Amino acid sequence: MFTGLIQALGTMQPLGGDSWQITCVSQxxxxxxxxxxxxxxxxxxxxxxxxxxxxxxxxxxxxxxETLRRTTLLGEExxxxxxxxxxxxKVGSKVGGHFVMGHVDGxxxxxxxxxxxxxxxxxxxxxxxxxxxxVPKGSIAVNGISLTVAAYxxxxxxxxxxxxxxxxxxxxxxxxxxxxxxNLEGDILxxxxxxxxxxxxxxxxxxxxxxIDGITPAFxxxxxxx
Numbered sequence: 001m002f003t004g005l006i007q008a009l010g011t012m013q014p015l016g017g018d019s020w021q022i023t024c025v026s027q028x029x030x031x032x033x034x035x036x037x038x039x040x041x042x043x044x045x046x047x048x049x050x051x052x053x054x055x056x057x058x059x060x061x062x063x064x065x066e067t068l069r070r071t072t073l074l075g076e077e078x079x080x081x082x083x084x085x086x087x088x089x090k091v092g093s094k095v096g097g098h099f100v101m102g103h104v105d106g107x108x109x110x111x112x113x114x115x116x117x118x119x120x121x122x123x124x125x126x127x128x129x130x131x132x133x134x135v136p137k138g139s140i141a142v143n144g145i146s147l148t149v150a151a152y153x154x155x156x157x158x159x160x161x162x163x164x165x166x167x168x169x170x171x172x173x174x175x176x177x178x179x180x181x182x183n184l185e186g187d188i189l190x191x192x193x194x195x196x197x198x199x200x201x202x203x204x205x206x207x208x209x210x211x212i213d214g215i216t217p218a219f220x221x222x223x224x225x226x
Contacts, residue, residue, distance in 0.1 A: 002043045004097035004139075004146020006084040006171045007031045010058065012044065018068060020044075023058035024085065026170075032085050033057065041088040041102065045172070046144030046183040047071050048088075048102025071104045072181045082172040084144045097146025098139040099188055105130045108142070108184040110176050111158065120163040121150070122173070126184055131157040132194075133186025141185040145171055 009026040049061035151160040
């Protein structure tokens, strides 16, 4: 489990097949490396990966086929690109972002970035499968970064986030351009709520017509929610 607060930047070099070498390149890389050990979990651009070998200034990881299918790890941008790094959350640590599992839901794409007087506003498009977890003022992880949804257009599956200067300067968001692909993870809370809503019908999905018509004020009162 992670918090979405990036600790360091690294570069990602393919080693062939499904393995990569991650090298810490920012001065804060010691936060990742100080007690890193075999078997530890590290979020690489929001993807939870297991350390298989610890190097002097980095580590080696392997990704499963499912991970490769859902993330940008196999994208053309993989060659020596910058990636966001975060070590797994320790018991008792501060949670400054939100609970991020490192289980990426899918890939999104940057549409436009606009600089304002105090921040950078980035608009992304997501697939419908991811967009259903997006809530205005809610949390979303973009390349492992905990961000707040500033605006959401459900009919277009587009959302906007505001990036403060410290986040922009210390993550790989500053390297993104229009068309760049990113890893997206919706808030885990929304996924559990969805699961419980449809638990009465194991085959129901959010796209089923009239699937939540039974959630009425009377229903909520009967079950103690009102």
